[in-house]
Amino acid sequence: MATKDDEQPPVHILFFPFPAPGHLIPIADMATLFAARGARCTILTTPVNAEIIRPAVDRANATNADLHAMVVDISVVPFPDVGLPPGVENGPGLTGQADVDKFFRAIELLREPFHQFLADHPVDAVVADSQFSWSVDAAAEHGVPRIAFLGTSMFARACTDTMLRKNPMMEASPDQDDPDAMLLLPGLPHPVELRRSQMPDPRKEPEVLAFFKVMYQEDRRSYGEVFNSFHELEPEYVQHYQDTLGRRVWLVGPVARPDKDARSRASNTNNALSPDADGCLRWLDGKPAGSVVYVSFGTLSNFSPDELRQVARGLDLSARYFLWVIGTGAITNAAPSSEWMPEGFTELLARGERGLVVRGWAPQVLILNHPALGGFVTHCGWNSVLEAVSAGVPMVTWPRYGDQFFNEKLVVEILKVAASVGAKDYASPVETHQLIDAEVIAESIGRVMDDGGDAIRSNAKELGVKARRALENGGSSYGDVGRLMEELMARRR
Known part of the structure; x- marks a missing residue:
């Protein structure tokens, strides 16, 4: 006899990647990973960026179809007209600061098609790039939890969090203008020191610091964060994130894995x-x-x-x-x-x-x-x-x-x-x-x-060896994927 759970449609997750290859590709891989576990997954992006990820998505969909698993949909919306040359829709195509300014104006204008998608398609969660800081409130307007993704390590996120809260670069000291002066990032599980020259200087680029502060503030307001990492890689920082910072996290990586038959198609897909x-x-x-x-x-x-x-x-x-x-x-x-x-x-x-x-x-x-x-x-x-x-x-x-x-x-x-x-x-x-x-x-x-x-x-x-085991049945990332899907289904009920 069918249970109430059996009658529920699969969890539907919208993935909303920042338009740059280093953000697009892991999001596409992540979506195919969740689809293989039974989630309905949609990637919302623009035409040029859709073509970057389409070969990998099509390849994964073919494998999932053979296994009678879910396939990933790509929903394409127009790239906002902000005066960039035709076909320039991501980071590698930008040639100067004027282009960068137009590009980030387009990022703001993507809010409207994002709203429209959520109005037209009921979803259980949005996995949105952290750089879409406005997506927290936009998703909340539709009653949808926003899960942040930035595509970096938990270690780097913890270091950046410390820099933003403690700001050692701005502390007055005799060596504050010495590029080789070593700065300690406090409050981390390991002693982490970097040269001043190895960190962005907020005195020179205050707008960059302001951008990251907004981004991190909105991520803290999110339902949680998903990482392309695995527990065995940086266990102290999983604990630091959960216990010290009080953040909810799921580690689901490594999402990029060698495709068994990709070699024969590597040159033409x-x-x-x-x-x-x-x-x-x-x-x-x-x-x-x-x-x-x-x-x-x-x-x-x-x-x-x-x-x-x-x-x-x-x-x-x-x-x-x-x-x-x-x-x-x-x-x-x-x-x-x-x-x-x-x-x-x-x-x-x-x-x-x-x-x-x-x-x-x-x-x-x-x-x-x-x-x-x-x-x-x-x-x-x-x-x-x-x-x-x-x-x-x-x-x-x-x-x-x-x-x-x-x-x-x-x-x-x-x-x-x-x-x-x-x-x-x-x-x-x-x-x-x-x-x-x-x-x-x-x-x-x-x-x-x-x-x-x-x-x-x-x-x-x-x-x-530990990385490969993490995604196998019983592995840490396999478990986190399942736990997130179960939590979203329970939230729906």
Whole structure:
């Protein structure tokens, strides 16, 4: 006999991602994860951003359909007309401050289609990006709980929370103008110190501090927060968030996992992939296990020609096979090879024997999970960090801005799965960064891939096993997904 619960329609969750690849992609992966567990999931976004996530959603939907699970819907709304060029609907397409200002005006104008969707479609919860701070009240007007998602680590969120509440950067001290002065972030489970130069200076950009204060205030008013992380990765910060800060959290990651049949379709399911993307997987097939260092700095990090030259020289000096994915950043793309390739580097790339350079997007999850991978030089964006952790690959860290210096602290000092190149300066993607010498880059690669890096590699492999178990039946993230769905169903009743 059917019970009352059996007669209930499935929990319906609306996912509302911020229009930037680093936010869109984990939200899409998260939606497919919840759908596989029986939730009805809809992603609300604009046309260009829908096309970024559609291949991954279609692939997951095909798998879910075979398993008679729920599929994910993508609901497309027009991108507000704010004077941006046609097709520019996310962060990587912005070319200057004027574009950035227009873009954030568009973010405000997305409130209306968000309202309209909730008016037309009853949902049980909204998982909205923290940068849509207005979505708390907008969802409340329709009686819908808003769950915040920012796409970073719990450690970084806790560090930022401390910075906003205690504000050590503004404390008067004799060394307040010394960029190398070390500042302690108080009240955290671990002693965390950063240089002044590694944190945003509220005296120079007060509007940035004001923005984050509003965002964090609205997140505290939310029903709770969902993280692309897992309990075993940062257990002290789960407890800190719940007990010290009194916040409700669910950890459901790692949401990006290597697709069993994605390799055969990696080159033709996503228009943003480089034409060389599938070729790089075949190139890795010819290399010994653990012999290749992978270099990628995400979609927004820009490197000057001088920086690129030092990276190239460092890879040469490392005496390792290397796969270097040069992203879609404006400065990077504007620099022709002749401006930054050092003498002899072309010969390293000849016939692809020693190294391979790929411009554009590449299937990073598949690359990191390839047996040939031995190390990953990364900017410490959380998606990249978690993908490396899940694959059990040790990292060489090179943070630039945002939460990246916090993430470096987590993986280098607490988890001990990485070595740092020693980056000291926090600067936006379009600002000039301090030059890191090639010799330092090569030495850092050696620290994770040579014999002296046994402990780092062992820690990374152990953490990778825990990451994979977290999403299995009985794992911590599997449990949090189920608990959130049960709580939303109970709230409906």
